[in-house]
Amino acid sequence: MTAPHATSCPMDSILRLLMGPWTSYILWILQSEGPLRFGALKRKVPGISAKVLTERLRLLEEAGVIFRDYKPTIPPQVTYGPADRGKELAEVFKTLNAIGRRWAEEDKMEKAGKAA
Amino acid sequence: MTAPHATSCPMDSILRLLMGPWTSYILWILQSEGPLRFGALKRKVPGISAKVLTERLRLLEEAGVIFRDYKPTIPPQVTYGPADRGKELAEVFKTLNAIGRRWAEEDKMEKAGKAA
DNA sequence: TAAAGTACGTACAATATAGTAACTATCGAT
DNA sequence: ATCGATAGTTACTATATTGTACGTACTTTA
Numbered sequence: 001m002t003a004p005h006a007t008s009c010p011m012d013s014i015l016r017l018l019m020g021p022w023t024s025y026i027l028w029i030l031q032s033e034g035p036l037r038f039g040a041l042k043r044k045v046p047g048i049s050a051k052v053l054t055e056r057l058r059l060l061e062e063a064g065v066i067f068r069d070y071k072p073t074i075p076p077q078v079t080y081g082p083a084d085r086g087k088e089l090a091e092v093f094k095t096l097n098a099i100g101r102r103w104a105e106e107d108k109m110e111k112a113g114k115a116a
Numbered sequence: 117m118t119a120p121h122a123t124s125c126p127m128d129s130i131l132r133l134l135m136g137p138w139t140s141y142i143l144w145i146l147q148s149e150g151p152l153r154f155g156a157l158k159r160k161v162p163g164i165s166a167k168v169l170t171e172r173l174r175l176l177e178e179a180g181v182i183f184r185d186y187k188p189t190i191p192p193q194v195t196y197g198p199a200d201r202g203k204e205l206a207e208v209f210k211t212l213n214a215i216g217r218r219w220a221e222e223d224k225m226e227k228a229g230k231a232a
Numbered sequence: 233t234a235a236a237g238t239a240c241g242t243a244c245a246a247t248a249t250a251g252t253a254a255c256t257a258t259c260g261a262t
Numbered sequence: 263a264t265c266g267a268t269a270g271t272t273a274c275t276a277t278a279t280t281g282t283a284c285g286t287a288c289t290t291t292a
Contacts, residue, residue: 052250
């Protein structure tokens with residue numbers, strides 16, 4: 001009874017997956033830079049902690065958005081990259097990026113106009 | 117230095133706007149059911165509190181995703197509905213919904229297969 | 233006089249999330 | 263023998279967000 005905000009809408013589960021801090025950025029990097037090892041990925045996301053990065057990667061993997069390739073060498077090598085579902089999302093990301101960029105432009109224009 | 121997760125990617129601001137509990141559902145309702153008054157909208161989102169609904173509506177309005185029409189009658193009538201930017205997002209929502217639905221289907225199939 | 237409805241705002245508590253730091257195992261190098 | 267690297271995990275703390283309950287201003291209804 002704590003968090004009943006059931007939405008019964010499939011989009012919501014995707015948004016909920018992507019929403020936390022870092023998440024979309026992580027996915028964006030994996031999509032644009034291809035498969036990366038944990039340490040390399042962490043270095044690409046400055047400021048993130050290992051804990052949160054692990055957590056996010058687990059969620060994304062569970063959702064089938066990224067793959068995880070674990071090689072039990074010593075030291076272990078774990079590589080992450082976009083899976084099929086991640087590539088599907090990439091399309092939506094592109095659209096959202098375009099929209100976001102345009103909105104930012106519009107906001108800037110409007111502000112400039114107001115300043116007159 | 118508390119939350120530095122700067123992403124420098126325009127999509128992120130949109131995701132951050134939509135991500136809280138209820139938010140996408142509210143927008144979805146306004147898109148599919150057209151303009152609604154505060155009370156009517158609240159009844160469509162069972163479980164949400166007036167406080168959070170107000171907060172979400174303010175954010176969406178500030179982003180230009182919905183409009184707010186205030187009529188200072190007694191009692192006041194405040195109507196919310198999708199604005200131009202909201203209609204833009206509707207396209208993305210449709211795509212995300214389709215993807216989400218398909219993923220749910222696939223997951224169900226896979227689970228059924230595993231049960232054998 | 234009191235209750236109820238509208239559209240909120242505010243204060244406070246509860247909860248969820250994120251951050252920090254230290255710890256794990258193993259090996260090679262120093 | 264200790265350090266450092268890899269890829270985390272665990273415990274604990276700090277912060278942010280949510281939820282709950284009540285207050286507001288005004289009018290109508292009982």
